[in-house]
Amino acid sequence: MTSRNKDNSNKNIIPARSRSANKTASSIANKTTPAQRISYSVAHAIPGRIRFRIPRLAKDSTYAEKLKQVMEYDSKLTKVRVNPAAASIVIDYPIGTITDEQMRSHLIHLIQTAPDIVVPTGVTAKSVVGTVFDAVIHLIDTTRNLNQAHNAIKYQRFRKDTWERVLSTTRNIIKRLKSATMFILPNKRWQKRSKPDDVGLQPLKLQAVGEGDL
Template sequence: MTSRKRPNSDKSAKLNPHLPSKKVAKSVAKEAVPSAKISYSIVHAIPGRIRFRIPLLARDAEYINKIKSVMESDKRVINVRANPQAASIVINYKVGVTPDRQMREHLVSLIQNAQDLAAPKEVTIKSIVRATFDALINLIDSTRKINQARNVVVYRRFRTDIWERILFTSRSIIKKLKSATMFFLPNKRWRLYGNDEMKSQPLQLQAVSEGDAV
């Protein structure tokens, strides 16, 4: 009788039964690949000023807004200028507060994580006053509906009583006052900060000049 020799692979499989097959190994390799980071390069850097080239700036407007807002929320940053056409961003920061190398590493970290960070919100005087007037108008509308429903139940029909006249007149006055106030109010902005280092402190407001507002 002639004996057939089995391939070496079978022998190795017997000796090492726990070795993964080629297909399993390929799938594990695919899962082990880390997610792609945002590519960047430092174009120019001097103490207090650094310029990055980030290709993503040229094709993602939402990322531009996030990275600007997140960087501007840092008290060490003086101003931020983004140029989508050149895919670059220039950051001016305070000198002497943080070592340049450490500040550079911090900015690089913001570049990589800007999409996942919550950008600070901006509020204006107009937005606050508008919300106040809208709340009053909604309150009057709700009160009018309650009064109208009461009149239907009591008088079996819709009736314009003294409360309906008062509420209707008040609503008209508030709407006119809202329009006039919105026209004369300045468009000054504040930025709300809610960073981790300020969780135990009350929310702070910082004025933003018209030139910085985009």
């Protein structure tokens, strides 16, 4: 074989190898990694209560908190208790609204999808009252600044007039009232109870309940 033929042969081999490598890389890139399934087991179950053992609760605090929030937000559940040390979660639910099988299926769905569900932030009484007090204090500060600027322009100096005394006294009273109110108010979370679809949950089929069962 002449040197020219050898060169042509090498030129044909290199692109073929390159195409093969690119095809393999493309094939690997196109493969999507399946979502990791969260392992669980039912440790105990009676009508109205079920306890799951979930190993991830003991090693993933973010998942534990999110699963707790998701279940607390669910209007079909009455009580949720998470024990990360024991890697378990206990859920109480009312009897008679749906079957135990449906409830178990629903809870398993929550366990698996909790990392992907966005839970609305709970609102507390303290946060609402604190926001109102802060807005009033901000309004008083703005009014004081305007009054001080007016006095500086008019008298060419800082002058503590009646308005300044009233606003300053009112601000101090409101700050003390805020501190006392925030100390007294409970830190209870207010959450809007909405349909399961609002938090990415699948709706369940409810069984008919007679008037005598309500």
